[in-house]
Amino acid sequence: MNSASGFPSTTFADVLEGNAAYAADFPGTGLSGRARKGLALVTCMDSRIEPLQLLGMDQGDVKILRNAGARVTDDVLRTLVLATYQLDENRILEMPHTHCKMASATEDEIHRQILDENGVDTYSVEFRTVSDQEEALAYDVRRIRSYPLLPRDLVVAGAVYDVHTGRLSPRDY
Numbered sequence: 001m002n003s004a005s006g007f008p009s010t011t012f013a014d015v016l017e018g019n020a021a022y023a024a025d026f027p028g029t030g031l032s033g034r035a036r037k038g039l040a041l042v043t044c045m046d047s048r049i050e051p052l053q054l055l056g057m058d059q060g061d062v063k064i065l066r067n068a069g070a071r072v073t074d075d076v077l078r079t080l081v082l083a084t085y086q087l088d089e090n091r092i093l094e095m096p097h098t099h100c101k102m103a104s105a106t107e108d109e110i111h112r113q114i115l116d117e118n119g120v121d122t123y124s125v126e127f128r129t130v131s132d133q134e135e136a137l138a139y140d141v142r143r144i145r146s147y148p149l150l151p152r153d154l155v156v157a158g159a160v161y162d163v164h165t166g167r168l169s170p171r172d173y
């Protein structure tokens with residue numbers, strides 16, 4: 001493990017260059033930090049997902065929460081409580097996607113794979129893999145709806161994003 005202190009500029013050279021170019025032309029956004037469309041999106045960290053583009057939204061429109069598998073964790077619920085009461089979110093879309101690694105391997109398979117390839121025993125972590133994506137989506141939508149600290153009039157919906165077609169398929173949960 002690299003424990004050297006100081007910012008690793010060589011490793012992050014592209015990041016810093018990219019930001020320098022961005023900041024050079026930065027016009028300022030005039031945005032407040034509240035999502036204009038009142039929408040919070042819970043989705044996966046998969047790099048094939050471009051949340052704003054696929055929803056036809058712009059910067060400043062949506063709060064985006066991402067993790068492996070788009071699962072509703074305690075931290076997602078914590079963030080949604082803040083987003084609803086303090087940042088005016090009034091609707092939540094729970095959006096897993098097709099061909100998700102979290103839905104194509106078991107908890108045990110991923111632990112074993114990491115152990116075999118990296119020599120690290122990760123069994124103390126729960127990855128929250130999904131054996132049935134529909135069932136997990138229904139469960140996660142219900143989990144948000146039933147969370148007692150969230151507003152009663154919050155609208156919660158589920159939809160699956162297809163990474164091959166770009167299409168979003170709403171579900172009737």
Ligand SMILES: [Zn+2]
Pocket residue numbers: 044045046068069070097099100101102
């Ligand atoms: Zn995924």
